[in-house]
Amino acid sequence: MNDIEAILAELRKFNQERDWDQFHNGKDLAVGLSVEAAELLECFLWKKPEEANLDKIREELADVLNYAFQMADKYGLDIKQIMLEKIQKNAEKYPVEKARGSAKKYTELAQE
Amino acid sequence: MNDIEAILAELRKFNQERDWDQFHNGKDLAVGLSVEAAELLECFLWKKPEEANLDKIREELADVLNYAFQMADKYGLDIKQIMLEKIQKNAEKYPVEKARGSAKKYTELAQE
C-alpha cells in the first residue's frame, strides 16, 4: 500500500470508529480546512518567517493536511492525480522562460 | 518511489526550474495556503454542500495540497509521519467511547 492510501486508511478508520462520516459534508470540511489554515498562519503573526515555532507549524500543518485528505476522500478525488495535474497546469501558466528570474516578475505572475 | 515522494519531486522540479525557492519563506507559504483554502471555501458560499461545483473543488483542493506539501518540504517535515501522529493524538483526545454518537456530542467535542 502506498503512503497516501495508508494515511487515508487511518483517517477512514478514525472516522468510522467514531461514526463521524455523517457530519463530514463538503462545506463543513472546507470550513474546517480554512480554520486550520488560519491556525497555521497564526504561527507567523507579528513574526519574521524564521521566528515561528516549528513544533506548532508541524502540528497545524498536519491538521490542514488531514482535513485536505478527508475532503479529497469525500469527493472520491485521487490526491496524487489532482496534485500532478495542477502542477502541470501551473507549468503551462508560468512557462520557465517567462517566470524564471526576479521577485518582481514572480509577484506579477502570481497575481495574474 | 512512493506517492508522496513522487509529488514532492515534481514540486521541487517546478520551483527549481523557475528559481522560485528563494521566495518560498514559511510565512508567505502560510499566507498562500490560507488564500487557497479560502478559494476552496468560496465554492460553498451561499450553497448547500451538494450544490458546489466538483471541478472547482478539485482544482482548489489541489492548490491547497500543493501549498501544504511545499510547506512540509520547506521545513523538512515527513508528511506521512506528521499526519499519522496527529491522527493518533486526535484518537486520544476523542476516545471512541466518548466521541461516538450524536451530532451534538460531536459538536461539543470538536469545540473543545
Place this chain on the structure above:
Amino acid sequence: MNDIEAILAELRKFNQERDWDQFHNGKDLAVGLSVEAAELLECFLWKKPEEANLDKIREELADVLNYAFQMADKYGLDIKQIMLEKIQKNAEKYPVEKARGSAKKYTELAQE
C-alpha cells in the same frame, strides 16, 4: 465626534499606550484579520447557522472589526467613504432587476 472617529480614537490610544504602532505593518494586520475571521467562522463549524453561540460570535466579530478599523487607519482610508463606494459599485454590478429573486440567480450572480 461621530461613532467611527470615536472608535478609532480608542484604538489609537490603546496602541499608543503600548507603543504597538511600530509592529502594525499592513501585512501582519491582514494576517491578523484573516486569523480573526477564521475564529468567527469556527463558531459555525459542524453547526447549522442557528446553533452558533451568540456570545462567541459577538466577541470574534469585534476582533474582526477592530483589526479592519486599524487597517483602514494604517492606510488613511475613510471607512464610511470606502464602504459606501463599494455598496454603490455592487449596486451597479448587481442591478435590482437582474439580481432580485431566486436563490439560484443570487448564487450565480455572487459567483461572477
Place this chain on the structure above:
Amino acid sequence: MNDIEAILAELRKFNQERDWDQFHNGKDLAVGLSVEAAELLECFLWKKPEEANLDKIREELADVLNYAFQMADKYGLDIKQIMLEKIQKNAEKYPVEKARGSAKKYTELAQE
C-alpha cells in the same frame, strides 16, 4: 444619524431591494467574510508590506467591512458597543506596564 447607522441603512436598502436577506444566514456571512479577508490578505502575498497595491487594499477592506457590518446587523449587535467592549477587554489582558516595549514581548503576549 451617525456614521455607522448611515452605512447600515445603505446595506439594508441594498439587500431589501434585491430581496437578499433570505440568503443571509450567519454561517454564510461568516464564510463570505473569511473569503474577503483572504482576498485582502492576497494583496500581500510574496510581498513586503509596502509593496501592496493600495487601490486593491481599499476595495478588499471595504468588502470585509461590509460583510462584518451585515453580520453585526443580522445578530442585532451594536457595532460601536462590541468594539469598545473588546478594546476594554484587551486593555485588561495586555496592561500597559506589561505590554509596553519590545517586539519580543509583544509577540509573546499576542500569542497567549
